[in-house]
Amino acid sequence: MRAGHDARRFGAAIRLVARSPGRYLREVARLPLEQQAAARIASLPPVELADLTGDVHEVTVQLARRDTRHTWSLGAAEQLSLQVLIRTRGCRTAFEIGTFNGGTTRLLAEALPEDGHVWTLDLPAAAFDTTQGPAGFSGSQVGAAYRDSPAAHKITQLLGDSLQYDFGPYGQSADIVLVDGGHEYEHGVADTLTALRLVRGGGIILWDDFEPYWHGLVNGICDAMDDRRLGRLAGTALAVYRADPSDGASGG
Numbered sequence: 001m002r003a004g005h006d007a008r009r010f011g012a013a014i015r016l017v018a019r020s021p022g023r024y025l026r027e028v029a030r031l032p033l034e035q036q037a038a039a040r041i042a043s044l045p046p047v048e049l050a051d052l053t054g055d056v057h058e059v060t061v062q063l064a065r066r067d068t069r070h071t072w073s074l075g076a077a078e079q080l081s082l083q084v085l086i087r088t089r090g091c092r093t094a095f096e097i098g099t100f101n102g103g104t105t106r107l108l109a110e111a112l113p114e115d116g117h118v119w120t121l122d123l124p125a126a127a128f129d130t131t132q133g134p135a136g137f138s139g140s141q142v143g144a145a146y147r148d149s150p151a152a153h154k155i156t157q158l159l160g161d162s163l164q165y166d167f168g169p170y171g172q173s174a175d176i177v178l179v180d181g182g183h184e185y186e187h188g189v190a191d192t193l194t195a196l197r198l199v200r201g202g203g204i205i206l207w208d209d210f211e212p213y214w215h216g217l218v219n220g221i222c223d224a225m226d227d228r229r230l231g232r233l234a235g236t237a238l239a240v241y242r243a244d245p246s247d248g249a250s251g252g
Helices: 002-019 021-042 049-053 076-088 103-111 125-131 185-198 212-225
Strands: 093-097 117-122 155-159 174-179 199-207 231-233 239-242
Touching: 021 212, 049 076, 076 103, 076 174, 076 199, 093 103, 093 185, 103 117, 103 174, 174 185, 185 199, 185 212
Parallel strands: 093 117, 093 174, 117 155, 174 199
Antiparallel strands: 199 239, 231 239
16 A cells, blocks of 8 residues: 555656646755644644533534635634634634635634624735735635624624734734634744734634645744644644633733
């Protein structure tokens, strides 16, 4: 089995060299960076969902509607984990960095209680279109998936670049923070430091796409977290941090 797998990989590499030598060289250059990121991820303690929920035996969750799904959307395990955390931990407020089509925003709002609230940030349409390239999606569609939700009144859409946005009014406002914005190193650092300022004492921060492929993001998150208790949520692509209940402003 292993020999056959290696042979297929070798054959795929040969075809890639012949078809696109530049892309092949870029992929080769990525390998040590991905290996470094994989080692950093593996060094973190795994956190089971039950470690965060306590003794809960039943909770209602749902998958995002098919028409809100995109290849850039949150995966099924991540969607379900997010809702379980909100409902079992009694979250009332959420902050999302990276709205995209609003499918996850919708899940957040619908999982929160009636008096709950979600703040979600993404780029203005023109800036989105000049910097992002998801297939079949444009900046004018940011947040489209939550607009017909019965929980849409719980959502405040913010527009701006997370590297420059003034998050001051939202300090310590969120019981749960989801970071799913830019995937470069600078975004990993800046968005992590922002999340630490946004989360309330005792709250939860989650980072999506915490995987070796996104080595810049992984390294940025790990560097910004320094010696804080960062973990990886078992069975998902999420990194997780529980803010100390006694924390005031957590970020630096």
